[in-house]
Structures are given as structure tokens and as C-alpha cells.
Amino acid sequence: MKGKIKDLLEKSRKxxxxxxxLAEEQLEVSQTYSNSLKIDNKxxxxxxxxxxxxxxxxxxxxxxxxxxxxRIAWExxxxxxxxxxxxxxxxxxxxxxxxxxxxxxxxxxxxxxxxNTAPNEEDSLGSISFIIALxxxxxxxxxxxxxxxxxxxxxxxxxxxxxxx
Numbered sequence: 001m002k003g004k005i006k007d008l009l010e011k012s013r014k015x016x017x018x019x020x021x022l023a024e025e026q027l028e029v030s031q032t033y034s035n036s037l038k039i040d041n042k043x044x045x046x047x048x049x050x051x052x053x054x055x056x057x058x059x060x061x062x063x064x065x066x067x068x069x070x071r072i073a074w075e076x077x078x079x080x081x082x083x084x085x086x087x088x089x090x091x092x093x094x095x096x097x098x099x100x101x102x103x104x105x106x107x108x109x110x111x112x113x114x115x116n117t118a119p120n121e122e123d124s125l126g127s128i129s130f131i132i133a134l135x136x137x138x139x140x141x142x143x144x145x146x147x148x149x150x151x152x153x154x155x156x157x158x159x160x161x162x163x164x165x
Contacts, residue, residue, distance in 0.1 A: 069115065076108045077133040084137040108133065 083101055115126030
């Protein structure tokens with residue numbers, strides 16, 4: 001029996017068609033190029049966006065996993081801070097940007113609702129985390145306003161010093 005199987009294997013090896021050889025060569029070539037053409041985007045000016053979080057889909061995981069809660073809360077807070085740090089004027093924003101802003105706010109609101117309804121969490125923990133994130137954003141805005149106020153004050157002083165001709 002062994003002899004017959006061995007003979008069949010040898011025959012199958014010997015009867016490779018030209019297509020088989022071409023397919024093997026193409027596979028080797030594609031593996032060679034795919035290994036050597038790695039692109040590094042570290043110097044790119046375009047920011048890569050994290051995949052969006054689907055809060056409703058991952059509600060069960062959020063409720064049962066504290067680490068997941070912290071990770072999502074941090075990501076949502078970072079996105080919210082990004083909204084506050086954006087210096088684009090409202091008239092220069094298109095519908096897509098406005099929709100993204102509303103999506104971030106609705107995601108955070110939904111996250112807060114899920115945490116609020118979690119039976120194993122403190123009462124209103126979701127609302128408190130949302131309020132803390134908003135407070136952080138307001139502090140950033142306050143700092144920006146204070147810096148602008150100081151710059152304006154210094155400019156006014158400088159203008160008062162110069163004689164008018």
C-alpha cells in the first residue's frame with residue numbers, strides 16, 4: 001500500500017503544469033515585494049483617525065468591564081478636547097465637520113447614559129464623568145481666553161506708547 005501512495009505522490013510532483021510553475025513564481029514575487037515595500041507614515045502630516053466607537057453595540061462590554069469604561073471614557077474625552085482645541089471658524093466648517101461634532105457629543109451622552117443605568121456603578125457616575133470632561137474643556141477655553149486677553153492688553157500698552165503722527 002505504501003508503495004502505491006509513494007508512486008502517486010511522485011507522479012503528481014512530476015506532472016506540474018506550466019500554470020503551476022507560473023503561479024509559484026508569482027507567489028514568490030508577491031511575497032518578495034510585500035516584504036520589502038513597507039510604508040512608514042510616521043512623518044505624515046495627516047492624522048490617522050481611530051475607528052469610531054459604537055457605544056450602543058458595546059454597551060454590555062462597557063457595563064461589565066471597568067477597563068473598557070476607562071478606555072472609552074478617555075477616548076471620548078480626548079475627542080471632546082479636540083473639539084474645544086479646534087480653531088476653525090464656524091463659517092469655515094462644512095456639514096461633515098458639524099456632523100462629526102454632533103456625533104462626538106451624542107456618543108459621550110450615550111456613554112454617560114449607559115454608565116448611569118449600570119447596576120454595578122455609582123448613581124450618576126456617567127453624568128459626573130461627562131461633567132468632568134466638559135469642565136476640563138472649559139478650563140482649556142479659559143486658558144486660551146486668558147492668553148488672548150494678555151496679548152491684547154500688551155498690544156494696547158504698546159500702541160499707547162507710540163506717538164501718533
